[in-house]
Amino acid sequence: MTPLPYHEDPRPDPRMLAPRAAVRSNAPRLSLNGHWRFDMAETVAEAPAGFADPGYDDGGWAELPVPAHWQLHGYGRPAYTNTRYPFPIDPPRVPTENPTGSYRRTVAVPAEWAGERIVLRFEGVDSCFAAWVNGHEVGTAQGSRLPSEFDVTEAVRPGAENLVAVRVHQWSAGSYLEDQDMWWMSGIFRDVALLARPAGGVADVFVHAGYEDGVGSLRVDVPGGARVLVPELGIDAAAGDDVRVDGVQPWSAEVPRLYDLRVVTPGERVDLRVGFRTVRISDGLLTVNGERVLLRGVNRHEFHPDRGRAVTGQDMLDDVLLMKRHNINAVRTSHYPPHPHFLELCDEYGLYVVDECDLETHGFVHVGWRGNPTDDPAWGDAYEDRMRRMVERDKNHACVIMWSLGNESWTGRNLERMYRYAHDRDPGRPVHYEHCPDGRWSDVYSRMYASQAETDLIGRREEPARGVDPVQDAARRAAPFVLCEYAHAMGNGPGGLTEYQELFESHPRCQGGFVWEWIDHGIRTRDGEGREFFGYGGDFGEELHDGNFVADGLLFPDRTPSPGLHEFAKVIEPVRITGTPDGRLRITNLHEVRDLAHLRFRWTVAEDGIEVEAGELDLPAVAAGGSVELDRPAEAGGDAETWLTVRAVLAADEPWAPAGHEVAWGQVQLAARPRTAAALTGGAVALDRVRGVLTEVADIPVDGPRLDAWRAPTDNDRIPHDSAADAWRTIGLHRLRHRVVDVRDEDGGVVVRTRSAPAALDAGFLSTMRWAPLAGGGLLLDVSVRPEGDWTGPIPRLGLAWSLPAELDRVTWYGGGPGEAYPDTRRAARIGRFTSSVDDLQTPYVMPQENGRRAGVRWAELTGRGGGLRIEALPTDDGDPETFGLTVRRWTSADLDAALHPVDLVPGDRVRLTVDMAHRGVGTASCGPDVLPQHELHAAPARLRLALTRA
Ligand code: IPT
Numbered sequence: 001m002t003p004l005p006y007h008e009d010p011r012p013d014p015r016m017l018a019p020r021a022a023v024r025s026n027a028p029r030l031s032l033n034g035h036w037r038f039d040m041a042e043t044v045a046e047a048p049a050g051f052a053d054p055g056y057d058d059g060g061w062a063e064l065p066v067p068a069h070w071q072l073h074g075y076g077r078p079a080y081t082n083t084r085y086p087f088p089i090d091p092p093r094v095p096t097e098n099p100t101g102s103y104r105r106t107v108a109v110p111a112e113w114a115g116e117r118i119v120l121r122f123e124g125v126d127s128c129f130a131a132w133v134n135g136h137e138v139g140t141a142q143g144s145r146l147p148s149e150f151d152v153t154e155a156v157r158p159g160a161e162n163l164v165a166v167r168v169h170q171w172s173a174g175s176y177l178e179d180q181d182m183w184w185m186s187g188i189f190r191d192v193a194l195l196a197r198p199a200g201g202v203a204d205v206f207v208h209a210g211y212e213d214g215v216g217s218l219r220v221d222v223p224g225g226a227r228v229l230v231p232e233l234g235i236d237a238a239a240g241d242d243v244r245v246d247g248v249q250p251w252s253a254e255v256p257r258l259y260d261l262r263v264v265t266p267g268e269r270v271d272l273r274v275g276f277r278t279v280r281i282s283d284g285l286l287t288v289n290g291e292r293v294l295l296r297g298v299n300r301h302e303f304h305p306d307r308g309r310a311v312t313g314q315d316m317l318d319d320v321l322l323m324k325r326h327n328i329n330a331v332r333t334s335h336y337p338p339h340p341h342f343l344e345l346c347d348e349y350g351l352y353v354v355d356e357c358d359l360e361t362h363g364f365v366h367v368g369w370r371g372n373p374t375d376d377p378a379w380g381d382a383y384e385d386r387m388r389r390m391v392e393r394d395k396n397h398a399c400v401i402m403w404s405l406g407n408e409s410w411t412g413r414n415l416e417r418m419y420r421y422a423h424d425r426d427p428g429r430p431v432h433y434e435h436c437p438d439g440r441w442s443d444v445y446s447r448m449y450a451s452q453a454e455t456d457l458i459g460r461r462e463e464p465a466r467g468v469d470p471v472q473d474a475a476r477r478a479a480p481f482v483l484c485e486y487a488h489a490m491g492n493g494p495g496g497l498t499e500y501q502e503l504f505e506s507h508p509r510c511q512g513g514f515v516w517e518w519i520d521h522g523i524r525t526r527d528g529e530g531r532e533f534f535g536y537g538g539d540f541g542e543e544l545h546d547g548n549f550v551a552d553g554l555l556f557p558d559r560t561p562s563p564g565l566h567e568f569a570k571v572i573e574p575v576r577i578t579g580t581p582d583g584r585l586r587i588t589n590l591h592e593v594r595d596l597a598h599l600r601f602r603w604t605v606a607e608d609g610i611e612v613e614a615g616e617l618d619l620p621a622v623a624a625g626g627s628v629e630l631d632r633p634a635e636a637g638g639d640a641e642t643w644l645t646v647r648a649v650l651a652a653d654e655p656w657a658p659a660g661h662e663v664a665w666g667q668v669q670l671a672a673r674p675r676t677a678a679a680l681t682g683g684a685v686a687l688d689r690v691r692g693v694l695t696e697v698a699d700i701p702v703d704g705p706r707l708d709a710w711r712a713p714t715d716n717d718r719i720p721h722d723s724a725a726d727a728w729r730t731i732g733l734h735r736l737r738h739r740v741v742d743v744r745d746e747d748g749g750v751v752v753r754t755r756s757a758p759a760a761l762d763a764g765f766l767s768t769m770r771w772a773p774l775a776g777g778g779l780l781l782d783v784s785v786r787p788e789g790d791w792t793g794p795i796p797r798l799g800l801a802w803s804l805p806a807e808l809d810r811v812t813w814y815g816g817g818p819g820e821a822y823p824d825t826r827r828a829a830r831i832g833r834f835t836s837s838v839d840d841l842q843t844p845y846v847m848p849q850e851n852g853r854r855a856g857v858r859w860a861e862l863t864g865r866g867g868g869l870r871i872e873a874l875p876t877d878d879g880d881p882e883t884f885g886l887t888v889r890r891w892t893s894a895d896l897d898a899a900l901h902p903v904d905l906v907p908g909d910r911v912r913l914t915v916d917m918a919h920r921g922v923g924t925a926s927c928g929p930d931v932l933p934q935h936e937l938h939a940a941p942a943r944l945r946l947a948l949t950r951a
Helices: 172-178 313-325 340-349 364-367 377-394 413-425 452-459 471-478 497-506 563-571 724-731 892-900
Strands: 029-033 033-041 063-065 079-081 097-109 117-122 130-133 135-144 149-151 160-169 182-184 193-199 206-212 215-221 227-230 235-238 241-244 257-265 269-274 281-283 285-288 295-299 330-332 352-356 400-404 445-448 481-486 511-515 523-526 532-535 575-579 584-589 599-607 609-616 627-631 640-649 662-671 686-688 693-696 700-708 738-748 747-756 764-773 779-788 798-807 809-816 831-837 852-859 859-864 867-874 886-891 910-919 942-950
Touching: 033 400, 033 452, 063 097, 117 130, 130 172, 135 149, 160 193, 160 852, 172 377, 206 269, 215 227, 215 235, 235 241, 235 738, 269 340, 269 831, 313 340, 330 511, 340 352, 340 377, 377 400, 377 413, 445 511, 452 481, 452 511, 497 511, 497 563, 575 640, 584 640, 662 831, 700 738, 700 747, 700 764, 700 779, 700 867, 700 910, 738 764, 852 859, 910 942
Parallel strands: 295 330, 295 511, 330 352, 352 400, 445 481, 481 511, 575 662
Antiparallel strands: 029 193, 033 063, 033 097, 079 182, 097 160, 117 149, 117 193, 130 135, 130 160, 206 215, 215 241, 227 235, 227 257, 257 269, 281 285, 523 532, 575 584, 584 627, 599 609, 599 640, 640 662, 686 693, 693 700, 700 798, 738 747, 747 764, 764 779, 779 942, 798 910, 809 831, 809 852, 809 859, 852 886, 859 867, 867 942, 886 910
C-alpha cells in the first residue's frame, strides 16, 4: 500500500517535540505574528512547488496576516455545518479539492542565538500543516487548537535572515476529529514564534499547589531539577520537594488569590501565577477546597464576528469581564482548548474551567457511527496525542478543575487512552466526558439538555439505569451530576432557567452546568445594497449548511448581551433578596466562600414607578451560605402601587467591575394597585360598526383592536420536526379572519362581538368587546375572549392588535422592564417605570423572530410630537390579571416572520401595537425541553379591562 500523505495520516509526526507547559520565560523569543506572503491553491498538488526554498520568488504573492483565517480575508468562504462533515465520510481520506495555503516570511535571528537550541512553536493551525526553515522540512502537525513545537536548530542560521515557510491544508485526517458545531475556517489562526531554548533551561514544569483543611501544599516538578521561589510565602525550595504552606489563602472562582512563583535553573527563569486549591470528588460531590461548588457556567467557543477564532487578548478579556459581570463562575471550553492566554485570565479573574480537548466526531452519527475513529486503534495515537498536548500545556492553571476528553464522539477504546493519560499524569483533576452511553470515561455524570424533570430524578439518584454493566451503573449513579450543556440560548430564550436553578440549589448532586452557548457565531458581512448584518449558515453559498443554528449564544455576535444573558445573570445571582411572609426582608448569601462585606445594599421605594425614598441597609456579617432577616427599611406611604427595591452593588472596585456594579437585586411589594384608575382625559372616539374596530381614540387615528393569536415563530418554536410553528401555520393562526357577529348599543356603550378564525377550520375565538365612556373622559374596553370548537395544541398568544400612526415612536410604561420578558424568561424584569423609543424596544436576534415584549405592564403611553395614547389595565371583579404584555414595532409579525436578517425589517408607515392577554413561554425546544407546562398556553377564556385615554 502506498503510504498516506501526511495530511491524511492520522498518526502524529514523531518530529513534533514532547508537549510542555505554557509558561512565561525569560528565554529569548521572536514572534512570527504579522504579515506573511500568501498563496492559495485549490488542491495540495497545485500548491507552488519549491515555495519553501529561500530562493523562491514570491514577488507576485499577496499578504495575509498571522494569526487569521484565510476565509475572512477573501480566500474561499466560511462554511457552517453543525454535525455533518462537509465532505464525504471516507476516513482518513479527504477531498482532492483541498484548499491549501502557502505561507512565507523571513525572520532575522540574532547572532547571540548561535549555540542555543531553537524551537519553532505554533499555538494553533487549522487543520494541518508542514513547516520548513530555510528550505529544510522540520515537521508536520494536525490538531487545530493544540500547540506544536519542532526543533529547528539545524536549519536556522543565527545572525542572518531566515525563511520560514508553512503549508496549511483545510482538510486533513484531523478534520474527522474536529467536527465541532462551528464555522469551518482555516489557516494559522493563533500565534507563531521562534524560541531559543537555553541549555540547562526549564524543559517543563508541573506545579501541584493544593489546599486542604486550611493548609496549603506545594510541589513543583521540573525535569532535571530547579529552585522554586514564592517570595510572598517565603518559599525557597527545590523542585520535587513537598512543601507545607501555612498561612496561604486558597484560590477559588470567587476569591482568585494567586501567588507569583518563580522556577530558576542555571539557564532559564520561568514565572507562573499559582493558585492553591484542591479539586476532589468526595461523597458523590465535586468539591473545591472541600466545598461543594455550583457551576453557573457557559460553553465558550472562541469567536469574533470579524476575526472568527483568531481572537485577540482584548476579545478574551472582554469575554471574561462580561462573564464575571453576569455572575458566571464557570466555563467549558467547548469544544477545544482555548488560546492559552484565556486560561491566564480565568486564573486571574476567577472562573472555573472545564478544559476540553480538541475532539468531536459527531458526523459519524449520520452513518450510525460506522467507522467512528473513536474505536479504531489506527487513530489511538492521535487521540492520546491530543489529550497529552492539552494536559501538558494547561496543567498549571488553578482555574482548570476538570479535563474533558472532547465532545460528541460516541465511545470506544481511544477514549480510554485519553482518560488514562489524564489520570496517570494528573491525579489532581477529575475527567469529564459526556457522550459515552454508560458514562464509563467520566468521573462525573454529565449530560446535555436533560429536561428539568429528568434532572430532578438525577438529583434524587433515581434516574433510570444506563448501559448494561450494573457495577458501572452504580459508579455513575454515585457520581456528581453536571449538565455540560443546557438551556440552548438560540434566539428568543432560553426559557426555563429558573426551574433548573431551583434543582441545582435543592439537590446537592446537581452541581449546575453550562448554558449552550456563550456567543452567537454570526459573521459580519454585507448584503447587495451594502447593508451590514451578521451572516449564518447559507449566507456564504454553502451547498450544505445548518442555517442559523450557529447563532445560539447569550451574546450577540458583537458581544452585546442578549436578554438571555440578563435573565441568566439574575437567575444565578449570588445573593438572593426576598420578602418574608411576615413582612420582613431576607438576604441569602449564595456565595461559596465569600461573605457579603464587599457589597452595599441600596434600597429605594417607588410609587407608581416614581422613586420617593432611598437609603442603604445596614447589614450584619453574613457568611457564605448564610442568610439574615431584617426589618423593611420603609413602608408604603401613599395609596399608589408601591415597591421596595433592594440592590446589592459592589462596595469598591473589583478587578472585573467598578464600584457600584449591580450583582443582585430583589423587590417586595409594599402596597397593591388601587382599584381606581388615575384621572383621565378623553378625546375624540370613532367606531367602525362594519368592521367592529375603533378608527379613532384619544384624538388619534387607529385601526383595531383585532384578536391576534400568533407570534412570529422563535427559533424554539420552529424546531425541524413537529414544531409548534408548523402546527400554527397548518391551522392558520397567522391568518385569522374576523366576522363581526353583532354590534349592539347597551347601557350607554357599545358591545361588539367578533368571531376570529382561520380559513378552513371550524374552531375560532369569540371576542366580546364592551366599549363604554369612562367617567372623566376616555374609553373603557372590557374584552372577553372565549375559544370555540376544538383547540388541541398550544397557541402562542392571545392579544389585541392595533395599528397606530408612525409618529407615536416613544413608549413609556409601568410594569416589567427594562428588557423583554416572556412567561418563562421574566426574572430579569423588575417592576418600574421605563421609557424607550420604539426602535430600542426591538431585540435584534440574528434571525428575526418574536421579540421585545414587555411583561406585567400596568399602563403604557405611546407618544409622538402631539401627545398620544395611554392604555391602562384595570382590575376586574373576578380577579383577572391587571396587567398585559406589550409589543410595539414598526413592522408586522408577518414581516418579522419573513425576514432572514434584521436588515430585512424595513419600518412601515404604521406602528404595530399588541396588547397581550396571554402569551406562551419560549422554552428551549431548538435543542432541549419545550415550554414547561406552567408556562404553556392553551386556548382558554381570557378577559382584560383597559382604559384608553390621551397620554
Ligand atoms: C450539542 C453539541 O454538543 C453542541 O456543540 C451544539 O451543537 C449543541 O448541541 C446545539 O447547538 S449536540 C446535540 C445533539 C444535543
